[in-house]
Amino acid sequence: MIRDVEVLVIGGGPAGLCAAAAAASLGAHVLICERDYVPGGQLVKQTHKFFGSEKQYAGDRGIAIGRRLIEEAHQNPNIEVLTEATVIGIYEDGIVTVFHRNQHIKIRPKRTIITTGASEKFLAFPGNDLPGIYGAGAVQTLMNVAGVKPAEKVLMVGAGNIGLIVSYQLLQAGVEVVGIVEAAPRIGGYLVHASKIRRAGVPILTGHTVKEAYGKDKLEGVIVCKLDEKFQQISGTEQDIPCDTLCLAVGLTPLTELCWQAGCEMAFIRELSGHVPLVDENLETTVPGIYAAGDVSGIEEASSAMVEGRLAGYAAAGSLGYEPEKAHERREAAAAELSELRSGPTGEKILAGLEKTAAKLAARKGEAKGC
Amino acid sequence: MLIQTGIPSAEDILTVTPSEERFAKGPVAIAECFQKIPCNPCMMACAKKAIRVEPDINQTPRVDFDVCNGCGVCLTRCPGLAIFIVDKTYSDTEALIKLPFEFLPLPKEGQLACGLNRAGEEMGWFPVVKVIPGSKTNKTCTICLAVPKDLAMEVRNIRAGGYQDGR
Secondary structure: EEEEEEEEOOOOOOHHHHHHHHHHHHHOOEEOOOOOOOOOOOHOOOOOOOOOOOHHHOOHHHHHHHHHHHHHHHOOOOOEEEEEEEEEOOOOOOOOOEEEEOOOEEEEEEEEEOOOOOEEEEOOOOOOOOOEEHHHHHHHHHHOOOOOOOOEEEEEEEEOHHHHHHHHHHOOOOOOOEEEEEOOOOOOOOHHHHHHHHHHOOOOEEEEEEEEEEEEOOOOOOEEEEEOOOOOOOOOOOOEEEEEEEEEEEOOOOOOOOHHHHHEEEEEEHOOEEEEOOOOOOEEEEOOEEEEOOOHHOOOOOOHHHHHHHHHHHHHHHHHHOOOHOOOOOOHHHHHHHHHHOHHHHHHHHHHHHHHHHHHHHHHHHHHHHH | OHHHHOOHHHHHHHHHOOOHHHHOOOOOOEOOOOOOOEEEEHHOOOOOOOOOOOOOOOOOOOOOOOOOOOOHHHHHHOOOOEEEEEEEEOOOOOOOEEEEEOOEEEOOOOOOOEEEEOOOOOEEEEEEEEEEEEOOOOOOEEEEEEHHHOOOOOEEEEOOOOOOOOO
């Protein structure tokens, strides 16, 4: 049996929940497929307060924002949330297949919003397969979701926002953080996060990398060394740092498998952290009716992911004929919010990336006209 | 440098420090926020409109020291925990500083806590005058610490735990 759905949202994280709420607010019926046991995505473990403006709930903690979005989704009669539902295929005839609690479900959506988020990158170094070496996300899940103290003594790799925030949360959990190693010559995350953990006594070693990890059956320590301006290791600068856990926070990459499978035109955009689907001003991909919002179309903050979700939700519902004027108005407001969030120095990178995708999209349209 | 170490420099701090004349008038908020990031809850928190993040949310906050009365609402609201209240009129020898704090255990009023500077270095043991618990949703606590006046612009944290009883 094939189930007909008006708007299918793939992924119940910040972008997906906001996309669903936006589309449902205009009257569209939405089904959210979330592969986890609970919706909320990364919000369920973000115990820190969010940046941004009131419109993105700034000053509230990520967990509280998640709770609010989930509650709103559950209370909205136009939204159905399917958990433990992994979307495994988008086919040429528009059928989407879902693996849900040991069952194979087929869905025929009129519109699909892909909000699958991102996955963590890994780092190559000798010994990186030792037990005790984690992605920062896993450590954060253990601590903040499962309530498990993940380590006694941690070395963090990466001084972007995730590395800085997870280091702070490790300290809050009573774990010793011996330092943060960052290959770049500068701290990449927000400096207020860096200052917060620095004044708790955690050194941040910029221009350093992991040379190797060692240990007999599990991690016992890490050799770090300095890097020159060409990111080459400088011999003689090695430092032995004993620790039981090494936490990697070396960036995210968009989770785009479904976009590829759906036939969306993709491009590698460095500023957006990997291969991303080309999307237009409505966040619609080159496959009509399929939208992409949040980290899947470029790694950015959760606040922007939520606004992107809303934008795609309004656009999708509007295109189905639900209050087109209101949809347009709200879409414009969301676009203005995004511009505001991205207007400062921290938004430069993402804007450069988006410019590249826009250029590629324009070139593609030009080609289509030519033939 | 701040961007390499996370420690604001003396010059950075000077750019956000009120005059001694202003300090002599009572408590005041100091926003140690030096990077243009999209964020403005401090502005929204201030009932007196003493904090401006203008013309857009990517600017760093500017505190109007003549309007600010050091109430401390912005301190708990700031997502970056970058706002501190300093009252140099607390006593003849001591200043009262208010710090945002998110660690357990919390100190008790009257206990001594180990004060840390912006690099996390120990600055001495100082009496905890008051502990203001965080609100149900916000959760950030405020620690009021009495420090010698010359350390009012140095102490910015306390070590969690190991608090000592009595002066």
